[in-house]
Amino acid sequence: MELREKHRLAITGAVIGAISVLLVVLGNPKNMGFCIACFIRDIAGGMHLHTAPIVEYMRPEIIGIILGAFAISVITGDFRPRSGSSPVLRFVIGFFVMIGALVFLGCPLRMVLRLAGGDMNAFVALLGFIAGIGVGCIFLSNGFSLGRANEATRLEGAAFPAATIFVFVMFLAFPSLFLFSESGPGSMHAPVVASLAAGLVVGILAERSRLCMAGGIRDIFLIRDFTLILGFVAIFIAALIGNLLTGSFSLGFADQPVSHDKHLWNFLGMMLVGLGSVMLGGCPLRQLILAGEGSGDSVSAVLGMLFGAAAAHNFSLASSAGTGPGTNGKAAVIVGLIVLIAIASLVTVKERRKYGRD
Amino acid sequence: MVEIDARGRSCPEPVIMAKRALKENEEIDVLVDNRASLENVQRYGRAMKKQVSAKEEGTGWRIEIRR
Numbered sequence: 001m002e003l004r005e006k007h008r009l010a011i012t013g014a015v016i017g018a019i020s021v022l023l024v025v026l027g028n029p030k031n032m033g034f035c036i037a038c039f040i041r042d043i044a045g046g047m048h049l050h051t052a053p054i055v056e057y058m059r060p061e062i063i064g065i066i067l068g069a070f071a072i073s074v075i076t077g078d079f080r081p082r083s084g085s086s087p088v089l090r091f092v093i094g095f096f097v098m099i100g101a102l103v104f105l106g107c108p109l110r111m112v113l114r115l116a117g118g119d120m121n122a123f124v125a126l127l128g129f130i131a132g133i134g135v136g137c138i139f140l141s142n143g144f145s146l147g148r149a150n151e152a153t154r155l156e157g158a159a160f161p162a163a164t165i166f167v168f169v170m171f172l173a174f175p176s177l178f179l180f181s182e183s184g185p186g187s188m189h190a191p192v193v194a195s196l197a198a199g200l201v202v203g204i205l206a207e208r209s210r211l212c213m214a215g216g217i218r219d220i221f222l223i224r225d226f227t228l229i230l231g232f233v234a235i236f237i238a239a240l241i242g243n244l245l246t247g248s249f250s251l252g253f254a255d256q257p258v259s260h261d262k263h264l265w266n267f268l269g270m271m272l273v274g275l276g277s278v279m280l281g282g283c284p285l286r287q288l289i290l291a292g293e294g295s296g297d298s299v300s301a302v303l304g305m306l307f308g309a310a311a312a313h314n315f316s317l318a319s320s321a322g323t324g325p326g327t328n329g330k331a332a333v334i335v336g337l338i339v340l341i342a343i344a345s346l347v348t349v350k351e352r353r354k355y356g357r358d
Numbered sequence: 359m360v361e362i363d364a365r366g367r368s369c370p371e372p373v374i375m376a377k378r379a380l381k382e383n384e385e386i387d388v389l390v391d392n393r394a395s396l397e398n399v400q401r402y403g404r405a406m407k408k409q410v411s412a413k414e415e416g417t418g419w420r421i422e423i424r425r
Contacts, residue, residue, distance in 0.1 A: 005397065080391065082392075140371075141374060145367065148365070148366035148367060218370065219370065222377075223370075223402055224405075227401060281369045281370070
């Protein structure tokens with residue numbers, strides 16, 4: 001049982017790492033075979049939610065991940081619609097996770113892919129990510145909880161995957177409704193079929209293995225368990241080998257693809273993502289998977305991320321590749337950390353009082 | 359028997375609830391309603407060198423953790 005679990009995680013990680021390198025070969029931006037934050041940001045642009053011309057594209061990878069998780073969870077019985085665990089707080093947390101990710105320029109998955117490409121800025125970010133998870137774990141072990149989710153109808157659980165299918169069909173049938181970047185990262189993409197297939201495979205594997213980029217580090221802190229971290233390590237190794245084979249590996253801080261070397265903000269940006277991911281119960285990738293499994297609460301988090309991505313570009317919060325974050329972005333990260341720590345503190349104090357009464 | 363109702367709780371709360379309960383009790387039952395929690399709580403129980411078994415109950419599972 002335990003061995004099978006570890007095998008599943010190792011295989012899932014290795015496949016994600018390999019697919020990520022392959023997607024770059026097929027046209028995705030460098031070290032961005034997969035990036036949940038960047039791709040949700042591109043989708044926000046594609047849907048006219050922001051109008052930053054270089055990051056607009058309806059990334060089929062995201063659609064594939066949601067639908068892959070939905071399909072496999074229906075088949076295996078993991079599709080269990082639930083909602084009602086502080087959906088609005090989850091929206092807010094999702095919003096700030098996206099801000100943190102776009103100040104660093106990547107979600108935890110892309111952080112690992114950047115590391116595997118030799119981008120040392122991602123190592124600084126990893127330290128911040130670990131710090132954020134550590135702070136989150138302190139709250140968790142003191143009773144932090146966003147509350148119980150209740151059973152929901154299958155219609156409620158299927159609504160988000162159905163909306164995803166609708167948007168994708170519209171994208172294929174009437175592409176002119178959507179925006180497409182003509183230059184920049186948004187213009188670089190693998191063929192639609194390859195992106196969708198890659199998303200489906202990752203969605204299915206990640207659902208089966210419960211892969212989570214934040215969960216691995218969190219479990220080490222909380223229960224000294226090294227199972228989930230295997231997925232993280234396997235992605236790194238597979239992508240590293242792939243990058244070495246395709247000549248995409250270049251070690252250093254300067255001139256890394258779609259990145260910046262403002263260490264403090266790489267650290268703080270990913271700290272915000274780490275803390276938020278622990279509060280949500282999983283990294284951005286895991287939120288997409290749970291949304292596919294029928295969790296209305298994770299749909300809230302995903303919509304928060306989508307809204308956060310739109311805000312990040314409409315209010316100049318996202319970093320620019322090369323130059324890093326502007327004043328607005330720096331302020332947003334600080335505000336995000338304050339807001340998340342305030343939410344976590346208030347919830348934890350309330351939960352402790354409740355425990356005291358029991 | 360101490361029964362921990364972790365249904366509706368998102369990961370990793372069920373594990374933390376089990377951890378907390380195992381500090382004060384040798385043997386507990388944990389109720390969960392999703393497979394990720396089922397796997398995580400069982401894995402934690404085994405790591406604590408306990409006898410762990412699970413059976414379906416209602417729309418979820420009852421995990422029995424014994425010394």
